Amino acid sequence: MLEEKARIIRKHIIKMIYTAGSGHPGGSLSATDILTALYFNVMRHDPKNPKWEDRDRFILSKGHAAPALYSALATSGYFPVEELLTLRKLGSRLQGHPDMRKLPGVEASTGSEGQGLSIGIGMALHAKLNRKLYRVYVMIGDGENDCGQIWEAAMSGAHFKTDNLTVILDRNGLQLDGPTRQIMDIEPLVSKWKSFGWKVIEINGHSFREILNAFNRAKSVKGKPTIIITHTIKGKGVSFMEGAVSFHGKSPNKEEYEQAMKELG
């Protein structure tokens, strides 16, 4: 069931980026399985009532993976699936990077790397202050670990004991200019986050069993926030996009599009 949803979401991603003529397929496809698990299993949310006060919140800090978020939202029923093809077009609610004022279900306006985690801490603190039981989920890219603000936020998340916050680190190993270990080596990630006071869980980000299990474990952690480092493959699901830096921020051409859609079935 989740596998099937993920397959549909991947097809939407490819189709919308191809139609738009630009966008970020690689990081959208690496994040797809996690987003699918969140929107179709883990999170308490209501697509018919996107402003429901007690809903769980998801923030896509790596805003360039907007096509994955939009596909998950449309497939969940926040807006018509047909609207996905308006991505990046003039007048569309589907902006190149997420705009919380335009599209229902988008919780934060993101796109400038490194800010979503702090925003998520703000939402988690609001829940604590107002005795709300909602949980906050923030997805960050591995390249975002280059940003100083991520570590400011990491420190304060632990300091303020935001145990209602779960971060997903989409560890696909590639950033715009190349492999993270070449551009800016962020390892050792596990011990870094641990030393910042976080509960760290490491999983395969394409195994739904591991993903669901990790989110469950995160819910039971008290007194500190949790980060799930999900090892993923950039471009996952499309053979020639997998592990390819070139598909970080480029649309497939006609042949590539047809090949990708064929592979996704």
Place this chain on the structure above:
Amino acid sequence: MWNKKTQRDAFAEALVEIGSRRKDVVVLTADLSSSVKTNRFAEKFPEHHFNVGISEQNMMSIAAGLAASGSRVFASTFAVFGTSRVYDQIRQSIAWPKLNVNIVATHAGITVGGDGASHQMLEDVALMCSLPNMTVIVPCDALETKKAVKFVVDYNGPTYIRLGRSDVPTITQENALFSIGKAMVMKDGKDITLIGTGTMVSRCLLAAEKLEKDNIDATVINMSTIKPVDEKMIIKYAKETGAVVTAEEHNIIGGLGSMVSTVLSENVPVPMKRIGIPDVFGESGKSDELMEKYGLTPENIAEAAHEVMKRRGKQK
């Protein structure tokens, strides 16, 4: 002749008053609670006060997350750390999504004194005015500060409130109303219009007194909102007096003077002169010494008034 009080104390009083009548207010600061005076709010409402340490970028985005969830947020630090250091966070996290975050920046301007250029923020108004959705308020005294802080708590959209460090003369009246975008006439005259903001309003009043000795009857306007600026007021008095001087404790580029000159040139192109910091960084010194060195005294304003009136000639 005037009582003096710091705007920071007024800010603290306003926060405590707000905190005692509503529970949706959250105050953030970045290791400066005793300087920006949010510590007084923190003592009374510790749960609603978050000190994030020296991480202003983090503070601004946390403020955004709180506001997006329905909290009414004040984020306070020095002007230099609350604007240029975090311009991108304000732009992306706060202004673009038009969230209810009120940035209260203290220690603005050259009157910071001894700390020198690193701490004398002279470009903040320009930065904040350039952001869509942002409202920019520069109160002239403690009384107006208190009213402004209480006003913005229910205002829809982000605001930037610029305060100084030092004591400033209380020149407004208890019963005067504060409203965003509404300038206040402090003295009504027919010969020239002096438009001041923040600490410069009292200096405009002193300049008007000097001008009186030369039989010049000046209007003095307190432009406490820089954006949206009170165009109607500017146009009305420019038409009546035919000459304008602006005065601000800010870079001459991008602040009140720029805003007023735009309004004038598009509507009533009368002679004008801008008093402000002449596009340089500051330096250490006593407040008054610095104001004198950089040409921000009542005498400087009065001289500018004479010059502009000369350019205007007899015709209005």
